[in-house]
Amino acid sequence: MPKIKHPFAPEFIYQVDDDGNIRISNGNTWGTFTKEGIHLSGEIRHADPQLCVWVANNPSPDGQLRSSAVTAKRS
Amino acid sequence: MSEAYKPLDPVSMPRSPGVTYQELLDLDSRPVPEVLRLQSPKDMGLQQYSVKRYTSAEWHDREVEHLWKKVWQFACREEDIPEPGDHYRYDIAGMSFLVLRTETGELKAYPNACLHRGRMLKEFDGNAAELRCPFHGFCWKLDGQLKDIPADWDFPQINQDDFSLPEIPLAVWAGFIFINPDQNCAPFDDFISDLASQFERWNLGSLYKQAHVAKVMPCNWKIAQEAFCEAFHVNATHPQIMRSIGDVNSQVDIWENCARVITPGGTHSPLLTDVSTADLMRSMMDLDFDAEVPEVPDEMHLRQFLADRSRENLRPIAGDRADLYCDAELMDSLDYTLFPNFHPWGAFNGIVYRFRPNGNDHRSAIMECIMLAPFEGERPPAAKVHWLKEDENWSSALGFLGKVFDQDSFNMPKVQMGLESTYMNGIVLSGYQESKVRWLHHKLTEWVGE
Numbered sequence: 423m424p425k426i427k428h429p430f431a432p433e434f435i436y437q438v439d440d441d442g443n444i445r446i447s448n449g450n451t452w453g454t455f456t457k458e459g460i461h462l463s464g465e466i467r468h469a470d471p472q473l474c475v476w477v478a479n480n481p482s483p484d485g486q487l488r489s490s491a492v493t494a495k496r497s
Numbered sequence: 498m499s500e501a502y503k504p505l506d507p508v509s510m511p512r513s514p515g516v517t518y519q520e521l522l523d524l525d526s527r528p529v530p531e532v533l534r535l536q537s538p539k540d541m542g543l544q545q546y547s548v549k550r551y552t553s554a555e556w557h558d559r560e561v562e563h564l565w566k567k568v569w570q571f572a573c574r575e576e577d578i579p580e581p582g583d584h585y586r587y588d589i590a591g592m593s594f595l596v597l598r599t600e601t602g603e604l605k606a607y608p609n610a611c612l613h614r615g616r617m618l619k620e621f622d623g624n625a626a627e628l629r630c631p632f633h634g635f636c637w638k639l640d641g642q643l644k645d646i647p648a649d650w651d652f653p654q655i656n657q658d659d660f661s662l663p664e665i666p667l668a669v670w671a672g673f674i675f676i677n678p679d680q681n682c683a684p685f686d687d688f689i690s691d692l693a694s695q696f697e698r699w700n701l702g703s704l705y706k707q708a709h710v711a712k713v714m715p716c717n718w719k720i721a722q723e724a725f726c727e728a729f730h731v732n733a734t735h736p737q738i739m740r741s742i743g744d745v746n747s748q749v750d751i752w753e754n755c756a757r758v759i760t761p762g763g764t765h766s767p768l769l770t771d772v773s774t775a776d777l778m779r780s781m782m783d784l785d786f787d788a789e790v791p792e793v794p795d796e797m798h799l800r801q802f803l804a805d806r807s808r809e810n811l812r813p814i815a816g817d818r819a820d821l822y823c824d825a826e827l828m829d830s831l832d833y834t835l836f837p838n839f840h841p842w843g844a845f846n847g848i849v850y851r852f853r854p855n856g857n858d859h860r861s862a863i864m865e866c867i868m869l870a871p872f873e874g875e876r877p878p879a880a881k882v883h884w885l886k887e888d889e890n891w892s893s894a895l896g897f898l899g900k901v902f903d904q905d906s907f908n909m910p911k912v913q914m915g916l917e918s919t920y921m922n923g924i925v926l927s928g929y930q931e932s933k934v935r936w937l938h939h940k941l942t943e944w945v946g947e
């Protein structure tokens with residue numbers, strides 16, 4: 423599942439969990455959020471909603487009308 | 498040029514710390530075209546613009562009367578109607594127009610309305626040998642001349658030689674068909690000249706329409722459009738790409754009828770310090786923070802390395818034309834706007850946006866993204882419009898770019914709601930970074946009033 427560190431707060435890792443929610447952790451604490459950034463559970467209670475929108479957005483490669491100019495394969 | 502546009506000195510004007518766009522161009526591995534060396538920053542004051550522009554039906558009505566019924570506007574591509582009889586329905590603010598190709602290959606535009614009792618002549622795009630109204634069967638030839646009136650004995654008042662469909666002005670630039678609902682409008686050449694002179698090098702007419710995606714957005718059309726007119730929002734709306742684009746040192750240039758924002762890629766935001774080359778590449782390629790990335794040779798500037806990758810991606814479809822473009826043309830967002838709502842990107846990207854009111858609901862807009870692409874040999878057929886449903890993401894059709902749009906779209910209804918709720922009278926705009934938004938509002942004041 424894709425994961426990303428917040429550029430302004432790189433200790434926070436945003437990752438999609440097995441339920442399709444966003445899990446944010448900084449090593450010690452964590453929180454889960456909807457893909458719009460609404461808090462669901464855990465000690466971390468605030469998320470950057472736009473980064474939740476981003477990591478949750480994993481379009482199917484089928485149905486794409488055009489690919490990006492700079493591309494890389496996800497491992 | 499309008500008096501409100503005071504030229505600024507690009508060297509001494511206030512600007513973001515960090516490398517300038519012109520300094521990045523100095524590092525290019527190829528000769529940089531003149532058009533990228535142009536700089537036209539303008540001081541247009543710091544005034545606020547009324548919130549009513551987004552929230553009031555009365556303002557929308559004035560916009561319809563004084564703007565949409567009067568202005569040159571992009572309707573469709575020439576390639577959307579390649580054959581005689583092909584027709585395209587273009588709607589704007591509750592009005593419908595028909596753009597078609599006649600038997601002789603000429604392009605014409607008519608109000609999409611029967612001259613009998615007004616039914617739309619065509620509600621779908623398609624091909625027809627004649628324009629026969631589905632209500633009572635009045636019929637016109639493709640060139641607009643009356644062809645047939647069923648039971649014409651019953652219409653003694655109609656002079657059949659003088660009952661042609663009214664034509665409205667139409668013009669073509671770079672494969673884009675523009676129409677103007679105003680039969681007494683100003684000449685198209687004056688309207689397009691600023692933009693056309695800058696696109697000589699990027700012949701968008703030589704590209705074909707590979708994709709065309711549209712979606713109804715729950716906000717005023719200007720809220721949707723303005724989300725694409727500055728890069729200042731990147732730090733909050735698209736934090737994930739800050740590591741790979743120079744958001745706040747974008748260059749903004751204002752001319753009379755067009756404006757542009759150039760945002761450099763392959764360089765990190767001045768709002769971040771200490772971005773590693775690997776992190777920059779991961780951000781650019783949308784990879785996880787611990788993913789492997791290719792090695793950049795020591796002697797090579799990263800922008801050059803990434804531009805080379807783009808060239809190789811482009812080569813299978815563009816052939817040797819891939820080598821014509823400098824690094825900047827492959828790496829940067831050259832986001833142009835032609836007043837009021839047409840947004841072609843410069844260079845190779847072939848991205849074009851259009852924003853317009855959805856009917857006469859001033860809280861609803863149609864947002865479209867067209868992707869143009871080069872081709873070898875015969876021109877491929879133009880893509881049909883792919884309408885996204887309310888719950889469908891832009892990413893479902895447009896991948897990485899669509900993911901970025903989905904973040905912009907996430908804001909739009911909330912901006913509408915906020916503007917309905919605010920105690921501010923007007924919106925606040927920055928002096929430089931948001932000057933393209935200011936330019937739009939300045940033009941709107943000229944056309945529509947305060």
Ligand code: FES
Nearest residue numbers: 729730733912915
């Ligand atoms: S920071 Fe721009 S609208 Fe709030």
Ligand SMILES: [Fe+2]
Nearest residue numbers: 724734735905
């Ligand atoms: Fe954006």
